[in-house]
Structures are given as structure tokens and as C-alpha cells.
Amino acid sequence: MRSFRFPPRSRRLRGPAALALAALTLTAAAPAAPAAPAAPAAATPPPDGRCTRPAPVRVPGAAHQQAACLAELTTAGTVASGHTDPADWAGLTPKNLPVPSGVPGLQIDGYFADTSTTNTNHGWNHDAQFVMRLPDRWNGGLVVAGTPGNREQYANDRAIADWVLSRGYAYAATDKGNTGLAFHRDGKAPGDAIAEWNHRLTQLTRAARATVARHYHRAPSRTLVTGMSNGGYLVRWQLENHPELYDGGVDWEGTLWRSDGPTLLDFLPAALRHHPVHAAGGEGAGAARAALHAAGFPEESEFLWPYHHQVYWDLTQRIYREELDPAFDGPTEAGTPFCTTGTPACDADYDYATRPAAVREAVAKIGLTGRIGKPLITLHGTLDVLLPISRDSDVYARMVRHEGRGHLHRYYRIEGGTHTDSLTDAFPDRLRPLTPCHRTAFTALESWLTAGHRPPPSHTVTLPAGRTPASLVDRCSLGR
Structure with missing residues (x-):
């Protein structure tokens, strides 16, 4: 070996x-x-x-x-x-x-x-x-799991x-x-x-x-699929398209792709346009902040914006836009980093709604429908500013209900959670990690599948009273 x-x-x-x-x-x-x-x-x-x-x-x-x-x-x-x-x-x-x-x-x-x-x-x-x-x-x-990012x-x-x-x-x-x-x-x-x-x-x-x-000389008694971010997207897609392979899944802040939006190609350009104005201060800062909230970035998440602008928003927009709409910037590959609005072919000015039909066809190729065929538990942090919850899992939960599959779905909005758990180490008094909540969701799925105990109804999981960083990293209750 x-x-x-x-x-x-x-x-x-x-x-x-x-x-x-x-x-x-x-x-x-x-x-x-x-x-x-x-x-x-x-x-x-x-x-x-x-x-x-x-x-x-x-x-x-x-x-x-x-x-x-x-x-x-x-x-x-x-x-x-x-x-x-x-x-x-x-x-x-x-x-x-x-x-x-x-x-x-x-x-x-x-x-x-x-x-x-x-x-x-x-x-x-x-x-x-x-x-x-x-x-x-x-x-x-x-x-089984697919990887994030x-x-x-x-x-x-x-x-x-x-x-x-x-x-x-x-x-x-x-x-x-x-x-x-x-x-x-x-x-x-x-x-x-x-x-x-x-x-x-x-x-x-x-x-x-x-x-x-x-x-082991016998088939698995149950097969579960789980993953975070892009891995969560894969969970959704698998339970929609290959439910015969799985008994259930846990979707940890999965990425939403649908041809009619919203997708990250809708809200990230708004972040790239408005955050520099907000960060600069002055008379336009208030309007820029309101525009970011309108684009889906939650109120009280402003402390996370500078880091995400520097590290995530620009790069994410450019490389995923290049994957789905490479014609936007012609021969340039994946755009111009941190270009300012008004620059030719700048991703800060990208407008998915006005792009050719071929772009929607590319998104439809990877799109989600909400037609899950096995039990699914979704969890998503309310302070996610890479995939804002109102533009992602809130929408996906509505898609599942619209398809008549709500009885197969539980959706927990985790108050104080953000996209990347390492940020809880930098902001221990403002954020909570999602990893313990994923573990609780996983055990809830096990109980749902093996004992028939249905998990609590979908709801927002509030931050517990008397919480400490040590207690939040060890446990997470999904009960009301």
C-alpha cells in the first residue's frame, strides 16, 4: 500500500x-x-x-x-x-x-x-x-460530497x-x-x-x-449526499435529477442557478458598482448602502463588505461570468480585476437581463427546478454576503414549494451565520459557525429517514441567549 x-x-x-x-x-x-x-x-x-x-x-x-x-x-x-x-x-x-x-x-x-x-x-x-x-x-x-468552490x-x-x-x-x-x-x-x-x-x-x-x-459484502443501507456552497448546489441538483441514487441530503448554503434568476450574476455586479461608493463615504454613501441592501445584501452585514469586496465579489463575478457568458468581454479572459463602472466590458456594469438568449441557455444547462425527489434539509446563514440568503435559499425554498415538494424539504435560516466559517474567528461576537448546525441537520435527516421523526418545521434559528464562541462551535439546536 x-x-x-x-x-x-x-x-x-x-x-x-x-x-x-x-x-x-x-x-x-x-x-x-x-x-x-x-x-x-x-x-x-x-x-x-x-x-x-x-x-x-x-x-x-x-x-x-x-x-x-x-x-x-x-x-x-x-x-x-x-x-x-x-x-x-x-x-x-x-x-x-x-x-x-x-x-x-x-x-x-x-x-x-x-x-x-x-x-x-x-x-x-x-x-x-x-x-x-x-x-x-x-x-x-x-x-458522498462534491467540493465547495x-x-x-x-x-x-x-x-x-x-x-x-x-x-x-x-x-x-x-x-x-x-x-x-x-x-x-x-x-x-x-x-x-x-x-x-x-x-x-x-x-x-x-x-x-x-x-x-x-x-463490506453488502450494499449500503442508505446513501446521503451533502455539501456546502457549490457542493450544496450539487446536492440540490442530484436530488432533483437522480433521486434514485440517494435516500436524502443536506444542502449547506447551496449556490442557486436558474435561467430567470436570481443568480450571482445579478447581485454581484451591484456589489461591485455600489460598494466603492459606500466605502468612500460622502454624500453618495447612504444611497449606495441602500442599493446594496436592495440587491440582497442584508442589513447589519456591512462589517463584512470590505473583506468580501477585496477577496470574493470581484473574482467570483468574473470567473463565473466567464464560464457562462465569455462573449461579454470579447477576447479578454475573465474580465478586468476591480475595474470601475464605465470601463468598457467591466463586470461592475454587467447586466444579465440584457444579455443574449445564449447566456440564459448556458445557465439553463445547469439550472435548478425545485423538483426534489428525496428528503432535503437546507441551511443558510442570514449574514451570508457571498450568496445573500434572500437571493438564494429563500428563493430555492419557494421553488420547492411551488413544485409541490414542500413535504420533502426543511429549511433553516441560521441567524448570524455567514458563508465561510473561518470568519467567525475574526468576528466571534457577531457571527456563528454553521458547521455545528450542519451536524445537527445531518442527525435530523438520519432520524427522519430511519425513525420517521420529522424535523422541526422550517424557520429561522435564532442566536441562543447567553451564547459564547465556545458554545456555538460545539452545538446548534434546530428547535424553535
């Missing part, structure tokens, strides 16, 4: 560009990513259990794979052994989030056939990479994988088939790169279900 090493850190982005690679946007986030292990330690077999003599388990459809028997499948061990990449999940969780441990088992890394090469993990220079983790003490279930397959390790593995689930994740700042170069037509994300999660789910059945 071979260990592997990640490419030298010098090959990855640093500085402001690296900070911009966050949950929706890309591959790392503040604080700065820790260095990858210089050389992974040899995998140590656990003292007993299924993985001491692992039979060769082939992942169906994998073009390449390698397996390692590990004494620890969570990040409590995989950081040291080299079987995760801390840079991939940097910035997604609070710094004091507890890390479970004591989960021995088998890890399989590999990739499916693909023509793009943005993912450099393990020196493979090959996309459609995946990771599967099969714990010795299995509870019979499988959790354009991160690689280890992005959910600290936020999701550690916890579900500690509960006995097998776990699988995919890089979605393209990664990084230039993900939009993948595919032949606008929208193709994002459409591939959906295909890759479907592919992973089918392969993981078969792999689990081969490894």
Missing part, C-alpha cells in the same frame, strides 16, 4: 489570489493555508479489523487508483500521513472545531478518465480525482468527512472534474464546466456504492 506526496507548495497560489479561493470562489481561504506535509509517513495498519489484510477493491470506472490501510482516516491522522491536503480545506471551519479521531480503515485515492489537468494532487495532473474512505467499523451508510477532493475533510467517519459512515468525495481559478477553460461551450460537476458527482456516487458493496 503506497503513500503519496502532494506537489510542492510553491506550485500553489499564495497571497490575495490564494485568499480568494474560498467556499464558493475557489481553493483556499483566509487564514493562510498551512504547509503541506513534506513527506507522508508510511501508512500504519490498525492493530485489528477489516483493513489489516485489505482485499484489492477496484473502484468501477476508475482509470487509476491506489489504496492505503490507515490507522486514522480523519484529519487527526491524515495530515501527518499525507492522505489529505490542509490547503484544500483551509478557511472553511472555525479554528477551534473539535476533530474526531479513532477511525481506522482503508483510503482509496484515484481518478476517473478525463481530459483536463487542473488538479495537481499527487503529481497526477489529472482531473476527476476522488477519495474514498472505508472505516473498519461501518454503520452501513455512505456519504473549485477546490479539490479533500476540501470537505475537516468540515464533513471527519464527523461522518467518526459516526461509522463510508465517505467519498470528488473534485467535480475541474479546479482552480481557470476552471472555466474546461468544456467546449459555456456552462460545460459546471455541468461536468453534476456528472462527476453522479459518477462518484454510483462507483462508491459499488465499491462499498464489494468491500
